Structures are given as structure tokens and as C-alpha cells.
Amino acid sequence: MKRSELFFSFLLIPIDAAMVVISFVISYYIRIKTDILPVNSEVTFKQYLWYVMYILPIWLLIYALNGLYRISRERNYFNDFYKIFISNAVALLIFIVAIFFSRAFFFSRLILILILAISVILVFVGRYVVTETQRYLYRWGYGVHRIIIIGNNEVSHKLAREMIYVKRLGMKFLGLVNGLQNKARRPSDLKVLGNISQLREIVARYHPNEIILTDVGINRGKILEIIQVCSDANAGFKFVSDVYSMVTTSVNSSILAGFPIMELKTIALDGWGRIAKRLFDIIFSAIGLIITSPFMILVATGTKLTSKGPVIYRQKRVGRDGRSFDFYKFRSMYIEKCDTTEKGSKWTTVADEKNRITPFGGFIRKTNLDELPQFWNVLIGNMSFVGPRPELPKFVDKFQAEIPDYFRRHRVKSGLTGWAAVNGLKGDTSIKERVRFDIFYIENWSFWFDIKIILKTIFLLIGEAFGGKYEYRDRP
Numbered sequence: 001m002k003r004s005e006l007f008f009s010f011l012l013i014p015i016d017a018a019m020v021v022i023s024f025v026i027s028y029y030i031r032i033k034t035d036i037l038p039v040n041s042e043v044t045f046k047q048y049l050w051y052v053m054y055i056l057p058i059w060l061l062i063y064a065l066n067g068l069y070r071i072s073r074e075r076n077y078f079n080d081f082y083k084i085f086i087s088n089a090v091a092l093l094i095f096i097v098a099i100f101f102s103r104a105f106f107f108s109r110l111i112l113i114l115i116l117a118i119s120v121i122l123v124f125v126g127r128y129v130v131t132e133t134q135r136y137l138y139r140w141g142y143g144v145h146r147i148i149i150i151g152n153n154e155v156s157h158k159l160a161r162e163m164i165y166v167k168r169l170g171m172k173f174l175g176l177v178n179g180l181q182n183k184a185r186r187p188s189d190l191k192v193l194g195n196i197s198q199l200r201e202i203v204a205r206y207h208p209n210e211i212i213l214t215d216v217g218i219n220r221g222k223i224l225e226i227i228q229v230c231s232d233a234n235a236g237f238k239f240v241s242d243v244y245s246m247v248t249t250s251v252n253s254s255i256l257a258g259f260p261i262m263e264l265k266t267i268a269l270d271g272w273g274r275i276a277k278r279l280f281d282i283i284f285s286a287i288g289l290i291i292t293s294p295f296m297i298l299v300a301t302g303t304k305l306t307s308k309g310p311v312i313y314r315q316k317r318v319g320r321d322g323r324s325f326d327f328y329k330f331r332s333m334y335i336e337k338c339d340t341t342e343k344g345s346k347w348t349t350v351a352d353e354k355n356r357i358t359p360f361g362g363f364i365r366k367t368n369l370d371e372l373p374q375f376w377n378v379l380i381g382n383m384s385f386v387g388p389r390p391e392l393p394k395f396v397d398k399f400q401a402e403i404p405d406y407f408r409r410h411r412v413k414s415g416l417t418g419w420a421a422v423n424g425l426k427g428d429t430s431i432k433e434r435v436r437f438d439i440f441y442i443e444n445w446s447f448w449f450d451i452k453i454i455l456k457t458i459f460l461l462i463g464e465a466f467g468g469k470y471e472y473r474d475r476p
Helices: 002-031 045-065 077-102 110-138 152-166 196-206 220-230 242-246 274-306 359-366 374-379 391-404 407-413 431-443 447-467
Strands: 144-148 171-176 192-195 210-213 236-241 250-258 259-264 313-316 324-330 383-386 415-418
Touching: 002 045, 002 110, 045 077, 077 324, 077 447, 144 152, 144 196, 144 383, 152 171, 171 196, 192 196, 196 220, 196 359, 210 220, 220 236, 236 374, 274 324, 274 359, 313 391, 324 374, 324 431, 374 383, 374 415, 383 447, 391 407, 391 431, 407 431
Parallel strands: 144 171, 144 210, 171 192, 210 236, 383 415
Antiparallel strands: 250 259, 313 324
């Protein structure tokens, strides 16, 4: 473990404490100095601060119990925000209970609401600054983990390229070590340090902080030897099996008779998750149809007045379990250039923006107003708010033949938006990468993951309204 990681994790404690205290102070002055509601308070500011001092240690303890001080190079802002909100709510609840049982006088209930709102924002901002500072220092090599990967397969190549191109991970890829001597294919763009028989010399030369094993072909004796080399060099050892890239389920670990056991579990959306997700879809698609109905009337009118043909464009798409359904959009293309075949024959590309799309269609596509009829698809159960985007039957057949994992994405309903979509993988983009993101979503689904995707979608829609379709932009 790097000292820098300990430092930044420890630094969060005084910053959190300061932000909580500041939130109490700001809330006090807002409540006392403004005339939102009249208040008669005999509590002095000094007495009020004693309340803060009493609750602050408990507040920080709740943060620790909720995993907010877990040492990690990769922080998830959405998860942090959720944990901060829950922790602050619990801390304030304890504060209220303590006041009640101590029969102490507390002058305002409104101030508690202010404290909750302001503390969540301030603590999140403080942590954001710390995390971004840490990530910025990675660019200069401060706190970066030096990594060697043993294995020369698809898994090792993906890991290596992720370390090379995603700087915020705080990892420096040193090179690959061939697991099976003279049998592995040498990658053209990744450095190979040598063979596994030379591991001890390689470690002595490059001084890695971690060694990651991805080659499942190595026997038990050699794995024990690798672990001994790591122990002697004070380097961490991790194992990533390419077996997990061939299964459709998540992995749980447990202990039986002192041995670690890996268990493959079914996806969360096979049980109560499916019921909860469907209830969410029904409620919010109905609300969405009501709220957007004025916009849909305007779009329908504009479509009808600016080009001939039907307002709604209907097309067959493939959803959950490979079943086809009628997919609805506002027509944005000239009717004579629309794909009206049963299975679909045309793949929409950036060139279509110029020769197939009407001027008004360009506007509704840029603002994503053409997607509004899909609220109906969600309401009647053909689609969900979040899930893999549905494809044409012809392309489903094609991609399934080319990509073995492709049909996994049909284990759940198609979505208005999805994890692949908010990462720019829609339209004329890599199908293989899209499948990888879709499978990650399916295997890691949670209600809060859906909320995260919806929030990212909102920001993406705003960005596309001003900057054009995300998938068609030039990105580094």
C-alpha cells in the first residue's frame, strides 16, 4: 500500500469534520439571521457549537462504518454521494434522538433540514477536491502503482491498455510476462518483459508494487512460486481469471473449511429486482408521457408540416429473450429513405445526417425529442427506462454470429438509455465494446446503478442539445 493512499485517506477525516462543522455554522446563521420563519432562540452560538462537538465523533464513526474511509485509488462519485447522504441522515437522526432523551432544548427543526442539505453538499465537494488532487498527482507519477501482468491473453491485454490510457486509475503498466514459455503471441503495442522463468530477475529489475496473474494455464506449483517471489519483493499479488469473461453471472466469494470458494450467482434482475424495476418503469413512464405530451404534440405537428409521411416511425426491434416488438420514434428521415423492411437493412451512420434526415428531423434528433414515443414502449412493457439499446433483427442475427457474448444482452429488457449509451457507445460505434458495457450493467445491476445512468443521461442530453450527438463527435 502506498503512503500517498494512506495520506489521502487520512486527509479525508479532518476535511469531513471541517465541512460538517461549517454546515452547522452556515445553517445557524441562515436560520437566525434570515426572516424565512420567525424564531425566538435563547441558545447562544457558543452553546450551539457544543451540540456540534458532541455529535461530530459519532458522525465520523458513521462515515467509517459506511466505508467512506476505505483506502482506494478508484472512487465512485455517485456511490460516495449516496453514502454521504445516508450517513448524514443517520447522524442527524441520532442527534435528534439524543436531544429528545436528554430533554435538552433545541430551538429549530428547520435548521436540521438545512444542516442535512448543506452538509451533504460540502462534504461531497471537499472529497471531490481531495480525489481530483490525488488523480492530478498521478500524472506526475506521485502515488502511482507499478504493475506487471503475467499472461499474454485477451484479459491481460485489456487490463494493460486500461492502465495505460486511464490515468485516474493511478497505475503504471510496466509490461507483460509470458505465462507459457515460447507459446504466447507477442502483442505489437504492449511491452513484453520476458518469460515466467525469468520472473525473479524481472521483479528485481523493475520493482513492481503489484503483480497480476491472468494466465490460467500455469500449474499450482508455479503459482506458489510466483506468490513467493511477490512476498520476497514486498509486492502485492492479484489473480484475474479469463474464465470470468466466459460466464454471464456475477461472482461471490465465501469460505468453506478454511478454503475460499467462488460462487456464480444469477443476475439481480431475475428476482425481486425485476418486479421493482417494472414498478419503477410503469410509474415514471406514465409521468413521462404526461409531462412530455405538450412537446410530443409540437414535434408531431412540426414533423407533419415539414415532410410527407407518417408522424410516428414504427420498426421491429429485438428485446428480452430475443422477442421482437414494435419500436416507436418520431420520424426524422424522409419517408422514401426510411428503412421499412421487416428485419431492417440499413445501419444509421454520421453520413445519414446529411442525406437521409429532414431539417426538422435533424433538430429533433439533436435534442433527442424523436425518442419520446418510447415512453409508450416502456409503459406497455416492451422496454425499460434503463437497459441495452434494442437492435434490428437482421443485425442481431449478424452480431450474434460474430460475437459469442452478444445474446447475453437480451437477458433483460431493452432500454431508453443504458450504461453503454451514456459512455458514447451508440449509433455507428463498436458493437463489441457496446456488448461489454451492456453485460457489465446486467451483471452489476442495482436500483442505484439505474439512477446513476439516468442522471448521466440527463447531462448527456443537455450536452448533445448544444454539441451534437456524442457518438459522432471527435474525442481524444
